[in-house]
Amino acid sequence: MESGQHMLRTGRRGTLFEFSMALRDLVTSYHRRGLAWSLAWHDVVSRYRGSILGPFWITISMGLMVLGIGLLYAKLFGISVAEFMPYVAMGIVFFGLMAGTINEGCDTFVQASSMLSQTSLPMFTFIWRTVLRNLINLAHHAVIILGVIIFFGLWRVMDVLPAVGGLLLTIVNLAWISMLAAIASARFRDIPQFVMSVMQFAIFMTPVFWKPDAFPDRHAFLTLNPFYHMLTTIRAPLLGQEADGLSYVILAIMAVLGWALTFSVFAITRRRIVHFL
Template sequence: MDTATHMLRTGRRGALFEIDMGFRDLRASFQRIGLAWSLAWHDVVSRYRGSILGPFWITLSMGLMVAGIGLLNARLFNASLHDFIPFVAMGIVFFGAISGIINEGCDTFVQASSMLSQTSLPMFTFVWRTVFRNAINLGHNLVIIVAVLIYFGYWRTMNLPVAVLGLLFLFVNAAWAGMLAAIASARFRDIPQIVISVMQFAIFMTPVFWQPSRLGANHAILEFNPFNHMLEAVRAPLMGEQAAPHTYAFLALMAVIGWTLTFAVFTRTRRRIVHYL
């Protein structure tokens, strides 16, 4: 709604008008996408300020977790390290990105309350900030993935472009869930606790630490689990396999429905979010 030099705010109502204002907010956030990126970088840098390894603590702690769980579970499940370590590494890393966006989404607007209450910055800017922050974290963790793929030789068989497409699906879907969590958490302070519990539950119900083949194909826990599809779309191509076609259909449908729902909630609450805080 605002160019650099003109700001208009009205008390006009009506669904169409609110939808229009919602889209303007979205557009404005893209025009200043660099700001979201700067804020995200600042978040990452300030979190690790003063530490020797800096953001590579992300990599180190993730690497430790992958090695520990990978070696232990491979033995428990009697699986070969060659199959299991890359599987677990990618599962933990990419699930970490999903749960990061959704869990930290709860804080998106609460954390930005001082900025939201005295500037006309677009609301979406802060949603992208959370998404970018997790993308930066993921970037640090990719070091592990690359190492594992090279060490176990998967780089020869992987299908990188398809994996990138899958990653895009993952981000698009995690982003709407994160934004929905952001709005709901601003209004109801119980939501973050619920979200954290759900995500904790989800990591055990999703093939992250265990291989789906152990459950038998097409089990309901796999088929109706959105996190499973999000992971499969990235993990399968990197392991030189193909994700099922219905995984992509599931993700595309989820993105459309999810964003429509989120945007509808946003247009209804946009005026009031700043008062929730």
């Protein structure tokens, strides 16, 4: 029904109707996924226009951090560099994906306000734009991951499939968190600051730079941290270890519940979002 040829917009007709309209927004964004991709690609290109290295500057800065922290902390903690460097490298790169997707989620609708207020583009398009942009960035930083995998010979021990599964679950979860942040930030301008503080706090509370060996398995401090599960399901298999099956389960449950919540919030606020901006 919602196509380039036919547009129907009506007043509220009950909750069920609001959900079906939200679903239509989602379906339309899928049909126009090329647009989300174009916008994401354009964002990356335009952010680094005129720069020779482009997004690789971030890769270089991340690489430097990996090198520094990898060598220093290995010494401080008394762990071998061969063990610690790949651990930190993957931690920094994948946490970068999480922090980027969530922090930039706050700007999703605010940034798109002029487009939202004069076109009928689906709102989900802009969510995918943020997520895809961060995946494009990740593809650049993957150089670091590849580097440590080759240099430290991890390709002999790593298990790619569970890592890919972990990455997919992580992306699905990041997408709803990013969307929730987008809606909340459109309405309340304090949210971006709040989200940024939380993510800054999370990078130190999550085993990105440190090993969780001091905690017994499944300690609440780790189990209650969603970023721990995202990180460990991707990182452990790549390091040739087995990630706790519980983490995958938790991520799957989180994805279902999180999307149910976010989609409901979207269905209810969808009409208002353009007025928030």
